[in-house]
Amino acid sequence: MKKHFSVIFFIIVLFGMTNLAFSQSQKIESHKRCPVCGMYPARYPKFNCQIVFEDGSYEAFDNSIGLLVYLHFPDKTNIKLKPVAGIYFKDYLKEGWLEADRAFFVTGSDIRGPMGVQFLPVDSEQAAEELKKQAKGKDIIHFKMINRQYLIDAAKAGQLHKMAKKLVLK
Numbered sequence: 001m002k003k004h005f006s007v008i009f010f011i012i013v014l015f016g017m018t019n020l021a022f023s024q025s026q027k028i029e030s031h032k033r034c035p036v037c038g039m040y041p042a043r044y045p046k047f048n049c050q051i052v053f054e055d056g057s058y059e060a061f062d063n064s065i066g067l068l069v070y071l072h073f074p075d076k077t078n079i080k081l082k083p084v085a086g087i088y089f090k091d092y093l094k095e096g097w098l099e100a101d102r103a104f105f106v107t108g109s110d111i112r113g114p115m116g117v118q119f120l121p122v123d124s125e126q127a128a129e130e131l132k133k134q135a136k137g138k139d140i141i142h143f144k145m146i147n148r149q150y151l152i153d154a155a156k157a158g159q160l161h162k163m164a165k166k167l168v169l170k
Helices: 002-022 066-070 125-133 148-156 162-169
Strands: 049-053 057-063 083-092 095-098 104-107 120-122 140-143
Touching: 049 066, 057 066, 066 083, 066 148, 066 162, 104 125, 120 125, 125 140, 148 162
Parallel strands: none
Antiparallel strands: 049 057, 049 083, 083 095, 104 120, 104 140
């Protein structure tokens, strides 16, 4: 009985560790293409973001708007969304990986990325306030507050890049 318990415990721990490994940010490989625009995210490390799936695979994006459109508009991108283990953005100021639940975005700023207009992720509301002033941003929003309607309104206000605006408003 004790032996069976040890084996079961080992399997539970191993599964938990494997699941934890899959939910961490991944190194973006140079051949990986953005599923929304087809660009190579590894070429734009300051603007990288990614979705890690429960099966251990991941999708990489060259900008946060592309990731948000991917998440909220699978019906318009014709991409089937798999179960998500984690979502990560590069903190614009610190350049390290930032879990989505901690991300505040500065929108409508003068800063342009690989696709043009950007939502700039940072790790706190205070950092977002400072970046908003420096970059002449228009709005600050937390990741959890971004939904389909917010992105539609942002598209209408000119705060999404051209490709995202076209997808969101079609």
